[in-house]
Amino acid sequence: MSTKPPSNDPPCPRCPNGGDLVRHGRFYRKSQKKWIRRWRCNLCLKTVSRATSELEFGQKKRQFNQSIYFLLCSGVSQRRLSLGLNLHRKTIARKLKFLAIKCRFRQNRFWLKYLEAPIERVQFDEMETSEHTKLKPLSIALAVCEKSRKILNFQVASMPAKGHLAKLSRKKYGPRPDDRAEALNRLFESMSPILTENAHLRSDQNPRYPVWTRGTGWQHSTIKGSRGAVTGQGELKKVVFDPLFSLNHTCAMIRANVNRMFRKTWCTTKKAEALTDHLWLYMDFHNRILT
Numbered sequence: 222m223s224t225k226p227p228s229n230d231p232p233c234p235r236c237p238n239g240g241d242l243v244r245h246g247r248f249y250r251k252s253q254k255k256w257i258r259r260w261r262c263n264l265c266l267k268t269v270s271r272a273t274s275e276l277e278f279g280q281k282k283r284q285f286n287q288s289i290y291f292l293l294c295s296g297v298s299q300r301r302l303s304l305g306l307n308l309h310r311k312t313i314a315r316k317l318k319f320l321a322i323k324c325r326f327r328q329n330r331f332w333l334k335y336l337e338a339p340i341e342r343v344q345f346d347e348m349e350t351s352e353h354t355k356l357k358p359l360s361i362a363l364a365v366c367e368k369s370r371k372i373l374n375f376q377v378a379s380m381p382a383k384g385h386l387a388k389l390s391r392k393k394y395g396p397r398p399d400d401r402a403e404a405l406n407r408l409f410e411s412m413s414p415i416l417t418e419n420a421h422l423r424s425d426q427n428p429r430y431p432v433w434t435r436g437t438g439w440q441h442s443t444i445k446g447s448r449g450a451v452t453g454q455g456e457l458k459k460v461v462f463d464p465l466f467s468l469n470h471t472c473a474m475i476r477a478n479v480n481r482m483f484r485k486t487w488c489t490t491k492k493a494e495a496l497t498d499h500l501w502l503y504m505d506f507h508n509r510i511l512t
């Protein structure tokens with residue numbers, strides 16, 4: 222005898238008209254040691270289960286997802302994870318990619334909240350890191366809500382090497398594109414729906430910043446930089462009151478919790494995309510769990 226699934230089950234996801242689903246046995250998921258009900262569509266005769274529409278569909282090591290997510294946001298490197306969890310390095314790298322997609326989804330849902338209650342005060346700045354070598358620096362433009370310290374958005378961009386490395390960098394790797402302006406542009410564009418019309422933005426005294434806030438209706442005030450505190454990951458400042466505290470504290474947390482962002486580390490980013498993925502993970506962890 223066939224029984225209809227509970228009414229909260231969607232109709233058949235495989236055919237456009239959505240046929241009725243009837244019970245059709247079960248299958249055993251080895252990784253989680255549990256049985257999962259399978260349904261069959263009356264129209265297309267294909268079988269579906271709750272797993273069909275999951276992002277984890279087809280994964281064989283899904284039981285590790287949560288620990289990998291937690292540890293990647295807690296300063297553990299990919300290689301140490303693979304050693305600790307007895308998984309291949311490639312599995313960890315793939316998990317990072319997968320988890321980034323998942324965190325992106327979650328953070329996009331988070332954004333809907335801001336659409337209902339736009340933000341008034343935002344702090345933004347750029348952090349520096351590198352891909353492969355210090356000769357190939359990357360810049361991370363970051364915007365943080367002043368009140369809640371939640372990360373609103375970030376953008377990764379390549380930038381040319383500075384100072385004594387500039388000449389060597391050009392010699393070894395040729396001219397390096399400077400995408401920082403474009404990244405800031407994308408950052409501000411993405412934030413415009415979630416800021417109030419007369420939002421107040423704060424940043425350091427970088428001369429490039431006022432260009433973006435001009436003509437937007439947002440107020441922009443700049444704060445003179447001060448010396449870093451020894452304990453502040455080079456981000457927290459040695460002053461009694463830091464007007465950019467929310468931003469600097471968030472940057473310090475990124476430096477402390479994302480292995481490739483540590484101040485002194487031999488664990489470097491190899492690809493800018495992987496850095497972006499890792500930052501999505503951290504942003505999600507930061508916004509949901511830490512703040």
Ligand SMILES: [Zn+2]
Binds near residue numbers: 233236239263
């Ligand atoms: Zn169907």
